[in-house]
Amino acid sequence: MRAVVLGARGEPELADIDEPAGGGEPVRVLACGLCGSDVEKIGVAPAGTVLGHEVVAETADGRRVALVHHSGCGSCPRCRAGHESTCERFPEPTIVPGGFAERVRAGGWLELPADVSDARGTFVEPLACVLRGAERVPRGRVLVVGNGFIGRLFGAVLTRRGDEVFAIDREPARAGRPPDGPVDAVVLCAAGGGEAALRTVEPGGTVLLFADAGVVPVDPIYRRELTVIGSRSASPRHMAEAVALLPEIDLPDPTVLPLERFDEALALHRGAGALKVVLTP
Ligand SMILES: [Zn+2]
Ligand SMILES: [Zn+2]
Structure with a gap:
């Protein structure tokens, strides 16, 4: 065959x-x-x-x-x-x-x-x-980093359950609505971007790793009391x-x-x- x-x-x-x-x-x-x-x-x-x-x-x-x-x-x-x-x-x-x-x-x-x-x-x-990953994301204002196919699926699933969803992408043509302030959670669908995610999320917020985020500094996790969680x-x-x-x-x-x-x-x-x-x- x-x-x-x-x-x-x-x-x-x-x-x-x-x-x-x-x-x-x-x-x-x-x-x-x-x-x-x-x-x-x-x-x-x-x-x-x-x-x-x-x-x-x-x-x-x-x-x-x-x-x-x-x-x-x-x-x-x-x-x-x-x-x-x-x-x-x-x-x-x-x-x-x-x-x-x-x-x-x-x-x-x-x-x-x-x-x-x-x-x-x-x-x-x-x-x-994506449905499994979304269960680990608290409700509220959510930023999706990487707005390709997986990012768009997250956007659809999170919007449907009532979240306010923002999205950014390195490709200008794929950019979604950028965040207008801190968010409650970040979903990382693209390689890299981990450090920026830790800065964008509110103290006490959640970062879902849905892709290899690269090297993530641990100090902001400690000082800003963040929850970093993976889903694969x-x-x-x-x-x-x-x-x-x-x-x-x-x-x-x-x-x-x-x-x-x-x-x-x-x-x-x-x-x-x-x-x-x-x-x-
Ligand atoms: Zn696949
Ligand atoms: Zn088992």
Whole structure:
């Protein structure tokens, strides 16, 4: 089958690879979103890696589903404390080999409503991650740093629950409404920016790390009594909530390209030429 595979020098290339074997159920990929975390793995992950985890697929019995990307055991102390993504079982692959392929073996899924397109269905996984992160953000005035696709999802989710949301981005074209004073919480969706976040938030405020923030000075956390909290990935509960909420999320349709044009998808992502790119086999 065809898949986009990382080559010997780490660069993605279209290749013919063996059908996936092992556990899980075989499904046919319909669409897979390109995520910033995929792009970060290019040149880092070993040769032969197939990226892609925001997958919409068709099951053997014809159902259209969003695949679950990693899941905790659900019963260990970390899972019960709500830190499912730190569960020992969490790193086990649930989408094999990866979503930028014609077929994968899937460890779990949620059925999609008929009125959600294949391309928009790929929003379920990132939306689930955002819903989980948003639960750790106190209500009030919230600044989102990094107003790309994930930042926009945060904006939609936080606005919907009644927060006053501001957003900034290094790309002028993506800038949202800048804050007009201190905020109660900052959500960091972009690499870097940690130090600025600690200055923008009210004393006693919260900073949610949803991306690698770089080196963050600890002195303002101490003197300004801030809460700095991390959130990474999603849980099955948040996947279910994302499926239910997706039709109400007002975000533009993604740019859809075939797997053959992966390089173009990558260039659009890196150059902020598209808010979101989705690939279809
Ligand atoms: Zn993702
Ligand atoms: Zn667990």
